[in-house]
Amino acid sequence: MATKSLQKSGSDLANSNRQIEILSNGIFKSGELPTFKAKISETNQFPLKAKKLEILQINVGYMCNQVCDHCHVDAGPDRKEIMTRDTMKQCLEVIKNSGAHTLDLTGGAPEMNPDFRWFVEEAAKVGIKDFIVRSNLTIIRANKKYYDLPEFFKKHNVHVVSSMPHWTRGKTDKQRGDGVFDKSIKALQELNAVGYGMPDSNLKLDLVYNPSGAFLPGDQMSMEKDFKKALLEDFGIQFHNLFAITNLPIARFLDYLIASENYEDYMYQLVEAYNPSAVANVMCTNTLSISWNGYLYDCDFNQMLELPVNSKAKHISEFNEELLEGRNIVISQHCYGCTAGAGSSCQGVVA
Amino acid sequence: MSKPYYDSADLRKFGNITEWSEELGNKFFDYYGKVFEEGALTAREKSLIALAVSHTEQCPYCIDAYTKDTLQRGVTKEEMMEAIHVGAAIKSGATLVHGVQMMNKVNKLDG
Numbered sequence: 107m108a109t110k111s112l113q114k115s116g117s118d119l120a121n122s123n124r125q126i127e128i129l130s131n132g133i134f135k136s137g138e139l140p141t142f143k144a145k146i147s148e149t150n151q152f153p154l155k156a157k158k159l160e161i162l163q164i165n166v167g168y169m170c171n172q173v174c175d176h177c178h179v180d181a182g183p184d185r186k187e188i189m190t191r192d193t194m195k196q197c198l199e200v201i202k203n204s205g206a207h208t209l210d211l212t213g214g215a216p217e218m219n220p221d222f223r224w225f226v227e228e229a230a231k232v233g234i235k236d237f238i239v240r241s242n243l244t245i246i247r248a249n250k251k252y253y254d255l256p257e258f259f260k261k262h263n264v265h266v267v268s269s270m271p272h273w274t275r276g277k278t279d280k281q282r283g284d285g286v287f288d289k290s291i292k293a294l295q296e297l298n299a300v301g302y303g304m305p306d307s308n309l310k311l312d313l314v315y316n317p318s319g320a321f322l323p324g325d326q327m328s329m330e331k332d333f334k335k336a337l338l339e340d341f342g343i344q345f346h347n348l349f350a351i352t353n354l355p356i357a358r359f360l361d362y363l364i365a366s367e368n369y370e371d372y373m374y375q376l377v378e379a380y381n382p383s384a385v386a387n388v389m390c391t392n393t394l395s396i397s398w399n400g401y402l403y404d405c406d407f408n409q410m411l412e413l414p415v416n417s418k419a420k421h422i423s424e425f426n427e428e429l430l431e432g433r434n435i436v437i438s439q440h441c442y443g444c445t446a447g448a449g450s451s452c453q454g455v456v457a
Numbered sequence: 458m459s460k461p462y463y464d465s466a467d468l469r470k471f472g473n474i475t476e477w478s479e480e481l482g483n484k485f486f487d488y489y490g491k492v493f494e495e496g497a498l499t500a501r502e503k504s505l506i507a508l509a510v511s512h513t514e515q516c517p518y519c520i521d522a523y524t525k526d527t528l529q530r531g532v533t534k535e536e537m538m539e540a541i542h543v544g545a546a547i548k549s550g551a552t553l554v555h556g557v558q559m560m561n562k563v564n565k566l567d568g
Contacts, residue, residue, distance in 0.1 A: 135466075137466075272531065272533075273531075274533055276533070315531075317528070317529070319528065321525050321528045321529050322529055323529065324501075324529040324531060325500070325530075328499070328500065328501065328530065329530075329531055332501075333531075371465075374469060378469070
């Protein structure tokens with residue numbers, strides 16, 4: 107179990123160029139992978155183009171109370187990158203003036219940004235259709251100052267999307283650290299207690315499942331059925347949807363794949379599961395990812411690899427919806443992760 | 458160091474068996490795919506059966522494939538090991554039950 111971020115531990119994988127070099131050149135004993143560009147060209151889907159903007163995903167900082175083994179953000183308590191109120195104000199202007207209907211706050215643990223509540227309150231006034239906060243659940247139980255988060259979320263009609271690796275303690279704690287399962291269960295019960303996740307409730311509570319190791323997620327619908335049955339029977343917990351997400355081979359998950367000698371097999375798994383019909387709906391085509399310091403990316407993964415948007419508008423202060431629409435999406439080998447099987451995005455499967 | 462007889466990378470080439478006998482290969486894979494679809498049994502249950510049989514057949518490729526498949530379906534380590542014990546119980550039971558044939562023969566030959 108990791109205790110520090112790659113950045114803090116001085117790993118060469120903290121360097122995005124090093125990650126791209128590994129992804130691009132491979133380190134295979136046998137054969138080589140086709141490029142993602144070649145693969146999508148087979149079905150005339152290159153270049154991948156951005157469609158109309160629907161979702162603004164804002165990463166308000168990489169600080170987190172957890173150090174999960176798979177984290178593609180390399181988040182942790184030692185990460186100090188945090189969005190300032192000034193940058194948040196620029197984001198609010200964009201939210202008001204763009205056609206995006208969904209606002210998706212992520213991190214790290216977004217709740218750890220000191221201006222998080224201010225931002226939620228201001229953003230809630232703008233009248234966005236779906237206002238998502240990606241919560242790791244344990245933050246709700248981490249410290250007294252967060253205990254009222256369920257009520258705060260309810261007050262602003264926030265759509266809570268929470269990570270939950272498995273319905274058993276062993277698999278959850280293995281990925282996220284000792285004690286995470288029990289705290290997550292308690293947090294889910296508290297969210298249920300204020301009305302989140304109930305079948306007839308408008309207070310949306312969705313869970314995110316991503317595998318604990320070097321394998322792909324199973325069928326989302328079957329997994330949701332298993333999660334719902336186990337969490338209800340064992341803990342009386344209810345939730346709405348389960349999003350099954352594929353781990354992308356970047357940052358700490360890439361580090362794990364290489365250290366455990368699973369990298370080659372995992373990349374082949376992704377390529378063998380490549381589904382051309384998933385390409386049309388990958389999240390980068392209708393989403394814009396904004397980093398803690400206001401730079402624009404096609405997705406959260408490109409943000410971590412420091413691959414900025416291919417547009418004249420590169421920063422939130424230069425936001426121009428017309429300029430960004432139709433841009434060529436920046437791709438690399440990690441994109442196989444979003445097109446494997448039924449496809450993967452922050453909203454679950456895409457095909 | 459000598460090359461091991463089995464190469465795990467060969468599992469990726471399984472589909473290539475159709476190259477030398479396309480019709481029969483395709484018929485096999487059609488059948489195989491159909492068997493593992495959701496039916497009266499869930500795909501999860503079928504995967505656990507396949508994992509147990511992989512062990513009784515002692516097929517390293519199948520063990521790799523269905524270990525991964527069961528993990529993908531959220532199966533826990535405890536469930537996986539219990540499935541293998543079911544396979545092992547049948548395998549040892551099948552050996553032992555033939556002991557009755559041996560006993561019959563002994564009784565016939567040696568009263």
